[in-house]
Amino acid sequence: MGITSSNKEINSSQIRCGGTFRVTLALSAAPDISENPTDIVLVLDRSGSMAGSPLANLKLGANTFIDIIDESTDSTQDGQIGLGSRIAIVSFSGSATANTQLITSVSDLKSAVNSLSAGGATNHADAFSTAMSLFDPSSSNARVIVMFTDGKTTAGIPPAPIAEAIRDSGVVIYCIGLIGDNGIDVDSLNDWATDPDTSHVVFTPDESELEELFADLAANISKPGATNIVIDETLNPSFTILNVSIPSTGTATTIDSHSLQWKIPSLGVSGNEGASLEFYVQHTGKTSGTLPVNQSISYTDDEGNLVTFPDPTIQVDCGTVVNPEPCPVPIDFTIGSCQDSLIVDLGDTCLESSGRIVQLNITLKNVCPKKRVALGIILSETDSYGQEYPRGMKTITVPAHSLTGCQDVEIQCIKFILPEDLTPSENSCRSLCHERNLKARIIAHYIDTDFQCCDSTVTF
Known part of the structure; x- marks a missing residue:
């Protein structure tokens, strides 16, 4: 079976600038089919578009697949699928048919394949459902579906949810795919197949290559686990490896602050087996935004398994950096050799000021008892031409008083900040020496009222 799954996950979708997160790499592998009895359902498209040479090439491929599995189970093509493994044939067009149950007879399997004829629509959902129905829930065998198709779904319900449910039940x-101008698209195949797609999906636009594709897939299903695994991971330069945990299997070594190597002597050789590695990463770059975690990740083993890992991204939020007082521009000058003194005119410089604070007091006249007041102050500044510039707005809830009759209420210390870089003055040195002309607009009204809108009435 070789590598049956590979994954890479991070434990957070977003971090602050300089934050940390955990990365988890995971692999699983299964042993040779002779050590791991497997039930395989070949699901074959016999819709109208398969008529002629496509169907003939499909039959060649399916028969080659059966022969390879026959030999892999007991080291000889003796006409029997050995050591507990079995194969079934399901074919489909507008609906699906179980042409055989899960059996071991190579001749019966090939007879079912060779008897197929093309015609009708394409119902992938029924094909998946029929294939799934052939597995024995009480069997301990591994379960595999091999779906061949050349066309898009033209009958039945959408197949993706059916395929997802089958995968979730543990079936690989x-x-x-036989890809044509109007045929099945690769995205659909990737959607149905077990991840990673690179080791579970094969396709061609050339029907003459079908036999080779079926042969390669049979070899992949029957190969033994994986040995001498080497995974090399290099992070995006914006991230640094903080520490690496001891992996569940094998050894992990930090190459440098951005790279590590994970070596596994063997995985899934004698039984289904998984392996995982965790390491912690810190954002050390100056770049924020949605960043890929990896610069690269590669996988090799002695069996030639093709393995890819997901490429997760993480949102890095470095906030908005403001430098209100930048460093002064340097003035260059030189004092000559053997020169005892030097007089340099450094020109003008301006005082730096953080701005001013305006503090307003307001008296609300004749406020009734037991009524809160909503108060708003809108501040603006005018230039020498009368042009107004907004400088802020404050809204305040004035609590109700409980005195007898209406009373004046004084509100004190309403503060507005006026940085000097906002002044409309054209003077190059914006400082406290210049006047600033402000306008304040005040809005106030009661919040509480005893008014109630009566219900509408109808008079006959």
């Missing part, structure tokens, strides 16, 4: 799905 491989897909073989």
